[in-house]
Amino acid sequence: MATWGYRGTAVITGAGSGIGRALAFALAEKGMDLALVDIREDRLEELRQALASNQRKVTIYARDVADRDAMRRLPSDVAADHDQVSVLVNNAGVALGGQFDQVAEDDFDWLMNINFRSVVDLTRAFLPHLREAARARIVNTSSLFGIIAPPGQAAYSASKFAVRGFSEALRHELDGSNVGLTVVHPGGIATNIATDARIKIDAPPEEIEKRKQSMNKLLRLSPEKAAKAIVEGVEKHRGRVLIGNDAKAAALVARLFPETYYRLIGMQMKGNDGT
Template sequence: MFDLQGRTALITGAGSGIGRAIAVSFARRGCHLALADVNEAGLAETARLLPQGLRVSQHRLDVADREAVAAFPAVVAAEHGSLDLLVNNAGVALGGTFLQVSESDFEWLLDINFWGVVRMTRAFLPMLLERPEARIVNLSSLYGLIAPPSQTAYSASKFAVRGFSQALAHELEDGPVGVTVVHPGGVATSIANSARLPSSISADEGEQGRRATNKLLRLPPAQAGEIIVRAVEHRRRRVLVGSDATIVSVIERLMPVHYWRVVQRLTRSRR
């Protein structure tokens, strides 16, 4: 077991949802925390939920800001001295087909969901390599296993995180830093409600899409956080979060070309 007592973890997107749940699960195990998010009010709420006696710092950080990320290791080192765990959780969503989504919106999403992971890893890997044992935890998605229509940008980013994480794990396997890639299924966060939509999609269409998506987001974030942190304790390289992610991963392996027909039928039955 990777003992988390007394370790220090940095979590991006810690102001809500899965990031907040991961922070709470780490804190229960006595892990000190550096919490990062663009939402400062959300960070304060996450910090309020944590037990006393831990070293907890809050940092407003946009992972799409190259200069801010490059300068961030010095900030974390000043607050905590060292770092044992980097959790790249920050992410955004973007609805619409490829023809509907503008190039600027596509780049906006990739800059956060993929390049944010790469930037944070590049910035903090030297700190992690100084530790006897450390770990990078990258949040991909169910949509890093399958690629539904109207998710070209999101799936592209999450498949990229998956590939990056697997290659990085192979490169680092003889050293002290391990890599875990996480594929959450339908976790009950606000990601659908906060998703960006193309201007060509009407308000009514957008609301219908959000309602349909929210019906599939059922797993409590607290449960997802526990699954992820337990996987870190067991040094697992890949984590499927939720029964939907587990089932869909099997369908995709059995039917790598035509899986979407089966997934559609399952999705309609769940709704």
């Protein structure tokens, strides 16, 4: 049976809600101290108070992961408050819907900076610290849309495929070292990502809201179950974790039908949406 072999502190970005918040509780239960990062200080403060009963050291850092200078300083800020960092969870992410030619360059860059560049920046910043731990792990959150690429998700899929490619290559580079890497592909997890998404379509506000509600209907699995699957994957040193039957099915269909998978998946998605 696998045992939890990580000690010290876990750094979690996007910790204020969803999977990041659930992971904070799950890792605290494993005995980890926590350094929690999110752009929303109110969410971080509420989480810190909720974690008080776990009797772990919890510090919060209200930072924008797209701020490169702030991310470069983060390891020293965390080191001033904590002992050894042994787990880094690059979880922060945003969504952006719309056909490629509808999405402005600034919006595309905004998403890529948060979803992908911050993963690279934080990995680069924390890797020297992780190498000092007896055992360490990097956990990078990709997506179901890092396995399949539906229309209207060119920017989001580009970022999540980039996270996947970066993570797989780095995992191979780290093979045999004290630092392991797990890339996570969540399916429809009940988080705020659809509600908070930027939607770039030529439509009235009520149509945009309707689309967000339709997407929310597909987000069924609880963040707590997702966090449990991630922790189990880390505990068992898995390189990839697929979360939810939708992610598992999509991975299989995409592997079997690499050029035509969306014909099958698209029909299924329409059926689930009631259209």
